[in-house]
Amino acid sequence: MIFERSCLVVVPAYNEAGTVGRVITSVHEHAPAFDVVVIDDGSTDDTCREATAAGARALRHPFNLGIGGAVQSGFKFALENGYDYMIQVDADGQHDPAEIPRLVRAMEENPSLDVICGSRFLKDLEYVAPISRRAGIHVFAFILSRIVGQKVTDPTSGFRLYNRRAISLFARDYPHDYPEVEAVLVLHYHRLRMREIAVRMFQRGGGRSSIRSGKSVYYMIKVLLAIFVGLARAKPVVEPGDEAPVAATHGI
Secondary structure, eight states, X not given: OGGGSOEEEEEEESSOTTTHHHHHHHHHHHOTTSEEEEEEOSOSSSHHHHHHHTTOEEEEOSSOOOHHHHHHHHHHHHHHTTOSEEEEOOXXXXXXXXXXXXXHHHHHHOTTOSEEEEESTTTTOOOOOOHHHHHHHHHHHHHHHHHHTSOOSOTTOOOEEEEHHHHHHHHHOOXXXXXXXXXXXXXXXXXXXEEEEEOOBOOOOSSOOSXXXXXXXXXXXXXXXXXXXXXXXXXXXXXXXXXXXXXXXXXX
């Protein structure tokens, strides 16, 4: 059982003082077996203080690295401290910690999977996103599905459960600019397996999105470029002492 193993929730946060405490409290309620660490990515508000007051451990970057750098710090922390499983939960209230047991059950039902990704779009769960943003997500999903040979519906979701193999991979190599989308390619190239499950998500409860009004098209173009640059990246080469790819067949 995953809940009987060493488990960690990583909460990347940048100026989320208004919501991070509620998120941590909800994680403790719905996943009490998980430790919680907040990666304070150079916040200028009371994010760090609110996180520790809610009972989480807080690691603070001296300046803002961006979401990719914050999440990779979480992977490194999980790897160095021997955690078997890690879940990313955003600090803005978009991810529902009540859905954590659903992610856990999906991995327990298929232990060969390395990543379980919560999707807003597998079922009609009343998630409302701006039309431009939702269109961009569907474009990314269409392209990635064809690259990896498996249906992907929500490639920008960061609500994901990782096992030890995925933690080890992303502690060494995690995309920084558009991490959720590019991470799907990294998993595919390293022959790790991912499955999506339907989860409920909310509109962000605070802070400010990195994809602000009027920039959705610009963001979409840059992510598409990142995908095609990722395609040109060299395939992983196993060096002496490295862990070998873990699956015999291609997948994500």
